[in-house]
Amino acid sequence: MNRLLTRAVAGATLVSALLVLFTPRPFAAAGGLLLGFLLPGAALTQALFPVRVLTRIERLVLAPALSLATLVLGGLLLYVCRAPLGRVSWTALTAGVTVLALIATTIPRLRSTGGAAEDVTTTGDIRPARVVAAPQEVPGMAEAHTILMQVVPAENEATVAARDKAQRRKLIRQLLPLVLVVAILGGAGWLSLSTSQSTYDTTVTTLSASPPAPADADGNRTVVLKATGLLDQDAPYKVTVSPVAAGTKASRRITIDANGEWTETVTVPADSRVTVGLYRSGDDSAYRTVSIAATE
Amino acid sequence: MLNSSDPSATPGGQSATPGGQSATPGGRSATPDDPEKTAVIPAPDATAVLRPAVEDPDKTVALPEPAAAEPTTVAAAAKPPAAVGPTAAKPPAAVKPTAAEPPAATAKPAAAEPTAEETQVIRLPTGTTSRMDTSTKADETQVIRPSVPAADETQIIPAPKPKPQPAADETQVLPAPAAKPKPKPKPSADETQIITAPATSPAVTAIIPVVPGAQEPTATPAETTPAPVKDPARPPRPARRRPPLEFGHAPVVLVMSALGVLMVALAYAGGRIGTGNATIAYWIGQVVVFTPVVVRLLSRRMAGAAESFLLVMGLGLNQYLLKWFYSPEQFRFPDELQHWLGTTIILESGKLFQPNPALPPAVHFPGLAEMGAAVAALTGLPVEAAGIVVAGVARLVFVATLFAVVLRASRSPAVAGVCCAIYATALHYLFFNSSYLYQTAALPFLILTVWSTRRWRSGGGPQFLAVAVASIMVTTVSHHVTAFALVLTLFLLAAVELFLQKPRRWSALVVPGIAVAVVALWIGTVATDVVSYLEAPIDQVAETVRNLVAGTSEASSTTASVSIGQLALQGIGLIGLFVLYLALLRDMLQRSDRDPWRWAAIAGGALFFAGNGVRFLGQNGPEIAGRLSTFTYVPISIVAAIALVRGVQLIPARDADGKRHWRAAAPAIDYVAPGNWNLYSRVAAGSLMITILMIGARAGGWPPIGSILPGPYLAGAFERSVDVYGVSAAYWERDTLGHGNRVGGDITSVSLASTYGRQDPVREVGTLYYATTWSLEDEQLVSDLQIQYLVVDKRLGELLPQDEAYFENDPHAGSITSPLTSTQLGKFDTLPEVDRLYDNGTVRVYRMGNL
Structure with a gap:
């Protein structure tokens, strides 16, 4: 997780907590859903797996899974500590876990910045050195005289930007039908909800x-x-x-x-x-x- | 060349690229973007390495360096007769093309054009892989190919002293010839470079680990080894760029699937208002929701893991919506109501482990209730809405985790996707396992434990063990049966690993041991009542077995009768699964397969078929069999997915003389070239089989076929029995009588009274209702059960029960031929000591307190 993302998660956590504690339902619901299903797990995932040992899919899975685990195990912890399980305590738990995980995420980075752990790019940006694909030693292969490592050739920034733009456009084109999916599912949901309510709502004398x-x-x-x-x-x-x-x-x-x-x-x-x-x-x-x- | 005796090396297997991508991204060449196709290694001057996708990535096979100096393109086949290359009919002659031959001839001619992202050049010293076998890091080891054009380069420093080594693992490495010509500079065509390390250099062998499906290598901290650069004057660009997401046709397929959801929603609406053809629309909608996704998953033309994942998650969401649309505004299923109460109690009291009279054992498994209470408290949503969201998220996490596990184990997005689709045909998948039940909360963590255990066992760090332990704890505190199933699953995996792998690594028992300790500790100290709770149904099944063996009674069931058509559908599906199971088993035996995960799936599949026999054992047999299948359907889904995607031969092909050789080593993974009739027929047959499984599961699963559509009240029909009259009575009980009174009634009345009504349910009251006259025995029963109130629904006298019983433990279950009479239901008004305190025209509440 880079600094920007870390700050974004931290900011989202703060805003979500405030929404949950001090705003009416629609806003509180948005903040609560983020705190309940996403933020703690995302931060924990990054704290546990700071390097790229996980695929996108695995990260996607771990974020809600660890968030749910936070609710379950954290709730037990609150109970053991005799804290009442209410809006404040749940907010404190989820936001606290998220913040702690974010802090844990930054510690290795701070350590790594002590030496030549950062990489200065041609544009002058400082990037964490860990993102450089350095070779990883395989146990038991120390005597082998083969190195397999990955480097990335320098590319023209304009080429990269053009390619990225084309890829984004392609992705948007691909995902465009999902708008229709959302519309269809929304319509189906409205149909079900309205018919169910209308057939259920009978005055009982x-x-x-x-x-x-x-x-x-x-x-x-x-x-x-x-x-x-x-x-x-x-x-x-x-x-x-x-x-x-x-x-x-x-x-x-x-x-x-x-x-x-x-x-x-x-x-x-x-x-x-x-x-x-x-x-x-x-x-x-x-x-x-x-x-x-x-x-x- | 691919080792046809090894499925990992087959074309239908894995790509040589991380993430299961084909060697030609974007499907531009004849090595299309189907992740199921093995990468073609076109580099004419390089040593090629193929990374199998279907096999256990823990293993790597290194073949000895050949004496010949010709370039090698593809890993060699170990068994020449086996099918190699794009079709099974490909002769094995293309194993080692000479330098003059175009290397692509080994696989797909159209893929012969090497591109930068396709070329793989890896030179590993012989003698290293045996050490890799014992390395727990081997799981993630993979040959690196730039997955994006011009994204990365690979530099290889070959070892000067190759050693012979045993072919113990599955990645095949053929070294380049000694007199290999220098690679020509190809600025845009091939960026792979081979750099010979200086002889005096204390070289260190390192292989960049990659993660299947990620299409990216793992980066390690820079302090370990600095990354080499091709040009020292040029600073290296961080290799963090992820390859672009490629969703292929998944969004379009999901549009079709969404139309199916709409059709089912229309069917539900029709059911509520009594439209005649609603059932037809329902079945068409179910097929439209499901089958297009399955066809796409089986088509072998997917763009990669992202498309497969999107398809699977879209299917999971759509199917969850089917469940939600059945009763969108409130919980109606009794078990959901029980957990609604547990969640409500936590919200009201702010404490865990408070008594829940509707489902006492759930008190000690508060995982789901904690999730629901937390979300309700955080969002301000009512418990019903929070529960629907929690169940939906848990369902999607379960599907995603299953996908990740199978993808990790098979390195095949198609196998992972098809496995999830097949699992969606489990008996209780659609409704029961996505309801707001504690099992729904526990299931994702069962699979997550398996995933993290595998990552830890295959060389992941201790953080994977930490995730495994946390998942075990969440599973344990969420659901008892799932916790037991988790322990058994972990032990099965460990036992198979210990049995198959040499030398044995006893650390395989660490996670199962932790699971046993956690589960035992929880049940021994907190959930002490769960043993007695589970004892009754198990004893009932055991007694039925004993009676069957002794010949004193027949296996019987009092559940609803099953139609012949329904049985036929389920039977066809089971036979299909069994054939696939046998085919893969035969295949693995002939190949002397030693992959522990596949064998564990085979063992679990056997449990699935054995579990189906339980359904014939007594009254609880069908329910136990259905619950059991929730767990045993995972391995059989994996087995069936491998067999379907890999095209395992069901029947050996005829040889030139027209004979079939059953004992011959058949091609383990029969690669079918895209586009030919064979592929189409396979996709059609596979899709048909999975669709039949789905229809059979919907017909035999939940809700029962008689109440498969929502609609007006039905007696003894669970969800269909919950309507405003019963709910109104329950709320009156709560508001007027207070909490905790002993209330009896039919299944629905008791369910509503114990949840919305907050009363203490008394369930064994059927005899009081069946009696035509009030007797002393009835009075004694009221006294013994300390019944304070009885709920009488007049509609029990108008309708037959859908599920063959009006009451729990109904004395006439399975033999009810007419509704209750007005005399039976009206006798309570004639009892001078009984008050009728509530009447809404349909439901009445009697106070028995004076008896």
Whole structure:
């Protein structure tokens, strides 16, 4: 990881942490996804494998894999340390691991800069010397008198730039169909989500009673009745209670609140089985029914 | 020349270039960019080295330097009768072309034009490779070829004193002739230079390691050895330039695959609203999603690892979307709901290891819940959304890791890609293993452990061991069965390595030992309840086996019956896999193959076929077999991919007399030239077989065929049984009754009550519902199970169960011929001691507290 990339990861970590901690959901989601799935693993990968021993694919795999591992093992560590697992602690964990890994990444580089570890290019740029493809000694081959190493010929900068540009254009052309892929998949997702929600979202009209309270001195008990999912087009609703204790109406027209609900506490005799019915406008039989058994 | 007795040296094998690229990048020559083609070595004046792709890269074969002074172009074949070159029919005469012969004649005439990036000149002293065999660095050793035109140059300083050496490894090195003419300066055509080291120079042999698939060498710190330069006045340009990415036709193929996703989404929408032909659209969509990718992977015309990887990841994403689109806005599968609860508990409490009544063993395997809770906390997303993202990422990481492992082991992007495609036909791949389950979180780390172990064993540094240990720990704390499977896998790999490789390196047992220690420590100290949790189904299978042996009962299953067509599809697929397995086994035996990873795949493949027999053992047999296949399908996928991509001969070709020689050393890897009928037929047959496997898996996997489309409520149908009525009742239980009450009901009611409702589930309540009259036994059962509430869904009296059972441990499972009666369901209203506290017209909740 070069300095620019290191700084970019460090900056992204800082920004992500701030987004997670101090911004509303859409921004926090972006920062959280980076901290959860990418940044710790990317930094750890570079800290563990600073030289090119991994392929692009392996680096691509390790970034999310080590990020997930950070969440699992780091979460256990937080638990052992008795730290509560919440937004702050998860943020501190992921950002902290990322920063530590970045620091670990820079240490070998700092060491290597002590000698002729950097390479001055023709343009004057200083590049880490490790990027020069130096030969690697194979154990057991010290006596062999063959050296196989790689060097790179100097190229005209203009040629290189032109070639890079052509390669970028080719890559863009190749990847252009992926825009269509994203559009198709997005459309398919919208279709699935909308149809699933529309078929699921059905208003459910319920009538319920809370578990009855113990009988009082008069042999009565109170029950909280509740109706939900009441629709304006079925109004007015009626609730009947049978039998009822003295002073309690056996039937009443109920008033629906803004949420389409109704709640009332009624007093019923403890020694009788009580039946409560909910009627829509025009119903002859109860639309919903609950019953409370008599106590012994 | 290629050693036809060795698959590593076959043309269908690997390129001589890192990353499995062909020697002619961009496919400009007749050595196209197919990474499956071995690089042609056109340099007329150089020693050629071929690096096999399919074989274990740990090995390198160095052939003795020939006495003849003619240039050598291609590694020589060890067994002349074997097929060499682009087609199996190629005579082996082209092994050593004379200096007057165009070197490309050994392989592909059209590739004869050497280009700068094609030429490989490597001069290694004999006698070095035997030492390399024992070197753990050998895995990454590879001959370097500039993968980009004019990108790099290779300088070779030949050794003055070659020694004879055993041909122990698989990279073949033929030295240049002693009287080799000096290489002519070729400013643009061939930048490879051979530099003879001074005799007095204390030369050191070094080979730049490269990584398969990377198309780049490994750079090492400069302090080891300074890189030589051709012109001291010219500063070397850092060789860090990566070759350009080449995605080939993968994006276009993925457009087709995405259209398949759209078709399946339309089918799902049709299922929800009851459109008639939705099922047809579903199956067409499944094929469109899958088959174009498979055809491309098998086509042998891919641009390289990047294209193969993009195809595989695109397929993985598309197939995950198929799962997500089934229920996009909420979890419905009971196991997902259980893990939703575990994640929610962590979010609410801020602590791990809190009781989860829906799935008690999951408490001690919090890996997935930690991931979900962390993402939910970091992003502010609801647990459902966070879980969908976590499961999707875990799925993609699994696929990518599997690709990386197989690519590392085979050095073939096509083998890696086809392996991943074949694995996508596993029974539980599409739904179960990509659901929000703890196994989904553990599987990537199982494969990552294998990958890092391999890297460590093949000479990687201790950091690979560190990754392996971390992966073992994550696997262990994420899922019990996957942890056990990991231990077995690591021991299998170690055992095969110890058995095959001489001298034995007992360090092969280090990682398996660590895995055993970690798993034992976790189960012995934390997850102590997992043994009893897993004991029941295993005991059930064991008892079935005992009964079968004793003849006291028959193997039976109470799961849903399987149609003949479904069985036929699965049978054809299994037979196809078995034929490929036998073909590769025969091939390896005849070649005396000693690659431990391939033999481990063969052993694992045998476990796959044995595991399929478990499905006939008792009620839990099919489920155990399906779960087992999650792990055993990996090796059989590798075996089948090698056989398909390499074109292993199923039937020996006839000789001139029309006879087939079954015991003859058949060409290990039958290279098929692109474009001919043989290739097309092979691609078609392979694609057809894999597609049949996929259809069989979709039909026999999850969800069951009867509820393969989302839609209105079905009884006993898991996802299809979750609707707003049941969820509404569960929320009422949570809000009105409080947490932790003992609640019984049918499978779905209990699942919802224990998760959304936060109740303590009681599952063995079927007899209470089947009773037509309430008896003392029923009352006693209520008392014994401490049941406080029962949930009654009226639709159990209207619909037959899709999965042959209304209840868990249903006493009538498999023999239900009619729905429950109104008497059976309505008897609770007649019990004077029972309250009906909730009624939404479909679901009712009864309080049994007075009994």
